[in-house]
Amino acid sequence: MDPTPKRFREVISDLNNAALESISDIDYCIIGAGPAGITLALDLENTGKKILLLEAGSIYWTHESADCYKGINTGDQYFELQHSRQRFFGGTSNHWTGWCRTLDESDFLSSDISGSSWPIQKKDLDPFLKQSCEILEVQSNYTNRMLSKKFGIEAQSFEFSPPVRFGQKYKDRIETSNSIHLIINANLTDLAYNDVKVNKVIVSSYSRHQLEIKAQTFILATGGIENSRLLLWLNKKNKLNIVNKISPLGNTGWSILIFT
Secondary structure: OOOOOOEOOEOEEEHHHOOOOEEEEEEEEEEOOOHHHHHHHHHHHHHOOOEEEEOOOOOOOOHHHHHHHOOOOOOOOOOOHHHHOOOOOOHHHHHOOOEEOOOOHHHHOOOOOOOOOOOOOHHHHHHHHHHHHHHHOOOOOOOOEEEEOOOOEEEOOOEEOOOOOHHHHHHHHHHOOOOEEEEEOOEEEEEEEEOOEEEEEEEEOOOOOEEEEEEEEEEEOOOHHHHHHHHHHHHHHHOOOOOOOOOOOOOOOOOOEEEO
């Protein structure tokens, strides 16, 4: 079997149909086709590299995919996990209401939880504000105004996206791409790890078909909760130290993690 994804002949594959058994010779494998994964894939599109984008759900909402997010909340009351997150092409942008504002510098400070600090600061994100606002179709002129220094009360500036549904907005562009190949119904279930490098990943469909993928670089872009859950589970399952023990995994909720 030709190990190169059909790119290249057919841009979207459904793993439920068991059309593929193994894929190799990929430059970037992005796991998760939500706002982060889709944005990154499109940003890499003109590099001339082979980009594989994996989505755990289908193009549209399905019960079988949504049920994977069922879980139990402890502590603060919140929406049920399968309702607050969306597991299909476009991710949780599929029911996002569009509220946008910038993070504060204090959001990046260490908390009382040991090791729960960010490896970046607000100033590291600021250069990307304009580009992010263009993607979300909002203005980038955020202004905050101090109302009371004594009591620390500040008026925050918000912008409202239409809202952008990433799956709807970019589906046609991905379908016509010469370098991006999308596989749907592909759930990350395992990986092979050697020293400091992930060599391959295993994804499975709801029809129990497995696909082995080898790539130069793997990007985990499944969202803050799911990234942490997957990495904690894979660490335990394979008795590995994929993420350094002093990293704030599970506390700060990484949105993207890159394995090179």
